[in-house]
Amino acid sequence: MRARRGCGAIIGIVLLALLATVGYTAYAGTAVYRQLDSGRQQLVAAQASMTVAARSADPGQLQAVAAQLRQAEVDFTGAGERSTNDPALRLVAGVSAAGRQLEATRHLAGIGADMSRAGEEAMTVAIEVAGLKQKYAGKPLTADDLQLLLQQAQVIARDLSVSTQAIGQQLRAAHGERALVTTTDLVAPLKQAYDEVDRALAEADTAFLRYQDVRQVLSDFLGVRLPA
Numbered sequence: 001m002r003a004r005r006g007c008g009a010i011i012g013i014v015l016l017a018l019l020a021t022v023g024y025t026a027y028a029g030t031a032v033y034r035q036l037d038s039g040r041q042q043l044v045a046a047q048a049s050m051t052v053a054a055r056s057a058d059p060g061q062l063q064a065v066a067a068q069l070r071q072a073e074v075d076f077t078g079a080g081e082r083s084t085n086d087p088a089l090r091l092v093a094g095v096s097a098a099g100r101q102l103e104a105t106r107h108l109a110g111i112g113a114d115m116s117r118a119g120e121e122a123m124t125v126a127i128e129v130a131g132l133k134q135k136y137a138g139k140p141l142t143a144d145d146l147q148l149l150l151q152q153a154q155v156i157a158r159d160l161s162v163s164t165q166a167i168g169q170q171l172r173a174a175h176g177e178r179a180l181v182t183t184t185d186l187v188a189p190l191k192q193a194y195d196e197v198d199r200a201l202a203e204a205d206t207a208f209l210r211y212q213d214v215r216q217v218l219s220d221f222l223g224v225r226l227p228a
Helices: 002-056 059-085 087-092 096-136 143-179 188-211 214-222
Strands: none
Touching: 002 059, 002 096, 002 188, 059 087, 059 096, 096 143, 096 188, 143 188
């Protein structure tokens, strides 16, 4: 009788341990999902506001977009780190089917972080240009004003060139992450997320082509044609 009770107690402990492990794994997976979804929401909101904020040249709006991008980067980075380092999720990664889903999730987090950083680079220069534009807004420009504006614009142009290189690196990193994932065997929500990623990357590539024309970008922002 005692032996049976002892055996029953051991089985009970093992069952409790298994339930705790399953429960924690579900919790960890949910935490990763929430971080990914939060990052996605922040990134989508920032992309939607970016064009309007740039046209308005309102530093406050641009800073709000930059804050959304920073939060998106934090969320995506956190999701990537947890999906890589969490002990329960690392155990799940050893299961073939689940491991593929988890690996795709890690790459999705990496792509989101790369795109967020690219947006942050663009906003840093946009805020600088907006401040310069506001300085001369609402008053006729004298020849001296125009000359000073052009000199200051040339300084920003150098910053923009550096920013352009950084954006290019981030977008290449995002495309590198994307190339590692085949979506045919992904669960439906994850496959849909990658469909959204593909559209976002295509839009980012198009925007980056325009962004590389430093002189034209500054001319558009400032409303003043810069000399060649």
